[in-house]
Amino acid sequence: MSWKEKIAVITGATTGIGKATRELLVDRGVKVYNLDTTKPADDDTRGEFIPCDVRKVQDIKDAFSAIIARETKIDMLFANAGIHLFATMEQTSDEDLDNLININIKGTFYSVREILPYMKAQKRGSIVLMGSDQTFVGKGSSSVYGMTKGATGQLTKSTAIDYAPYNIRVNCICPGTIDTPLLDRAVTHFATINGVEEAGVYESLNAVQPWGRIGKPQEIAAVVAFLLSDENSFMTGSLVSADGGYVCQ
Template identity: 60%
Template sequence: MQWQNTVTIITGASSGIGKATLELLRKEGSLVYNLDNTPAKQPDPYFIQCDVSNPLNVEQAIKTIHEKEKRIDFLFTNAGRHLFANIEDTSYEQLESLVGINLMGTFYLLKSVIPIMKQQQKGSIVLMGSDQAFVGKASSSVYGMTKGAVAQLTKSTAIDYAAFNIRVNCICPGTIQTPLLDNAVQQFVNRSGQETSAVYTALDTAQPLGRIGQPEEIAKTVRFLLSDDSSFITGALIAADGGYTCQ
């Protein structure tokens, strides 16, 4: 099987989409490392505490994995943070935090992993985008900005490294039931005064499929994009949003 004896790195895999993807790929037979600032609830020998917004942390984590495993086959840059705020309500500290994690963290991972994949002459990478790579949303200026940048980074990187048999794609989830969503909903409830249940109902009905997505659904799409089943796909932005952005 194509996943046997492979090494995968996922950032932010202690919860949400990252955790679902980690569990799925481990079932397939890949050795999956979790790079996260927060440990998973269960002890994991392949957990490395890492602040992806710190380039030295990222470099050391990748070096540790490569020295031990001698290869890195797959990378999923899942770690991210959300902020529900317009420009006036966004502090400089919040701006730096979101850009540092969502965008710079992605860049640092690419910069550390791509040279290894170049030596191997093979690799597959999935970057975490968002439906906001396609559309704008209210009170999401900085978050949307970071995800739009990740989308463009996907395209340029795919072109630059296609000759080395390295594919780079971007998964663009819509509204998914994760701790990130719960936090965003709570921020909205605090500002608007609306009932939490009413907000979730509105989110369900905003999707043409009539519901929000589950982490496991996104994990399966990531698996496809990483795998040889998508061998002729690179530089693509793949919407997984229940039809939200096709409206």
Template identity: 55%
Template sequence: MRFQNKVVIVSGGSSGIGLETGQRLSGEGARVYNLDIVESEAVGSKFIPCDVSSFDQVQNAVQSVIAAEGKIDALFANAGIHKFGTIEETAIEDMQKIISINCFGIFYLLKAVLPVMRKQESGSILLMGSDQSFVGKGSSAAYGMSKGAIAQLTKSTAIDYAPFNIRVNCICPGTCETGLLKKAVTGFNQLSGVSESEIMDMLEGAQPIKRVSKPAEIASLACYLLSSENSFMTGALVPVDGGYTCQ
């Protein structure tokens, strides 16, 4: 098994892509620690309550993993939120929340985990990007900004930590059938008045493959990117988007 005796932290592992990835990692032998604000009964994962927008909580959670395991082999910084809206439609509070979770949440995880991996001289890190790490979308000012920032953070961190045998990559899903999507569709419905079924039809039709992805399809790639099978890949932004960004 690819992750036999490996210790892996997954943020936002209680639902969606994080949940599916954590279960797959566990099934392949990993000891998975799920950092989330919502408890999950996912088989094989150990839950640590953690709001990633708080550096103190992130640091405490990471230290508890170190105390239990003595090492961290891999990190999937997956936790994030979405918000539809132009700049005028985005409240200051919403922008602050997006940045605090999507950007600072990942920065805090890196800040807490990288010293451990640097001392080990090994580690694999995967950050959660988006098709919006490559392209812009309408009514997505705050979310698109956050995912563009993560793309650049991936590259600079990969360069800085390559000498320590730490790989840093970014998975960039397109539209995926998760609770996050459901909330986003409801939000766009409230802003635009377009029905949720029409919104889903538009989202599916925008993909060359003519459907949105399922969490299992993203998790499959996430596990590969976290594994030693891609030992020469670092600093990569990897799309898994049904062809959306190749148009």
């Protein structure tokens, strides 16, 4: 397929999987808009940056309106922005709970809801939501994070059904444990509240993967790019594992 003249929006594309996907799409010729609260480093010039907090509906409305005014269309959305937390229910504060729900569930919902009218008018579009291996399975010390990713899976399926008549595909990428700043922060939090060494946590994470290691952001970006692409013409409502074999155990 030709990637040139395609317009993509990625939420949370300053670091991690979002950044890797942004870089890959730009390298293929896509014009990518990064909606994030944090601006990329000065030497990170791939893509266009728009300050946006996905917890705030007006931020998302303003960002999409600005992109449409400039480009007249949006072909792809990767609703990637999210946070992680290693914690049992008793270790999860009310603030933690609110942050996870507001970013992982509401932020994803708002982003998709606001872009759908534009894609309906175009009669085409491709959307990928950020799920997790925990869209499929449970893990210890991850009750609220897992809850948000289970919700994302159901949002994918229902939205795919509702918008298939408009030629809008909606799929969900479900990564396993990936080497990102998001993981680093979660490991630090887990190690602190449990009084263990961070190095030991990383060793445990590697050990439970059938592939023998955690994943790289670029490995997930490659799958996301396919899901967004025109080559993926008959997949919608799919929850796609990219986890080194974790959930097939």
